Amino acid sequence: GGDGGDGDDNQIVAGTAPGFRPFEMNEDGELVGFDVDHLEAVVDETDYELTSWEEFEFDTLIQALNNGNIDVIAAAMTINDERREQIAFTDPYYSADQSVLVQTGGGFQPSDLDDLAGRTVGAQSGTTGEGIIEDEVEDPDYRSYENYVYAVEELEQGRIEAIVIDQPVAESFEANREVEIAFTFETGEEYGLGVRQDADDLREALNEGIAAVQESGEYEEITRKWFDE
Ligand code: GLN
Structure with a gap:
């Protein structure tokens, strides 16, 4: 920037953390998923141009945003x-609860969070x-993991006894791996796109894009593509 041109300001870079199927994952070396299709559809409704996707560990995304390495999470x-003390969010675009995963056939069958007391x-x-x-x-x-x-x-190896994870992703692991959902509990979480706190124009444009994608039926199409496989 700084050259007085008017092109650069509208170019944005997105950041995500793959390994979170079906929202973001690498397939045949390509980043794909609900969030990829959704953000691209949302940005298409705005005057911004999404130039690239960068991949990070989840717990470094906020820093990457505030460093200016990316413009939207x-x-x-x-x-x-x-x-919200560190970044700003758009309007919500997806709701989720949390699930507890255990090893399939592993014998540990917790039914609430109390049952996880003292466990790995x-x-x-x-x-x-x-x-x-x-x-x-x-x-x-x-036990904390990067991913x-x-x-x-x-x-799966029986080295830990349970995992707490967003329900839609728990369902995907249950379908694809030797793990199963022991129980799900309501948290009413809502996902938002993250932007820097001073990025009011971008946040407002993305909010309009989110609404437009919902109204056009594209949101439903993207949901069907990634959740009814
Ligand atoms: N929704 C959860 C959170 O915000 C998990 C997100 C993730 O692991 N990508 O912490």
């Missing part, structure tokens, strides 16, 4: 007050699932 990120429980670093383990499970032996994929591998 599209990573199934739950809107909450703690994050994993989550991805920086997630709301991690916050629930820290705040609502008594004396957990908490939920690693946590699921440990659970």
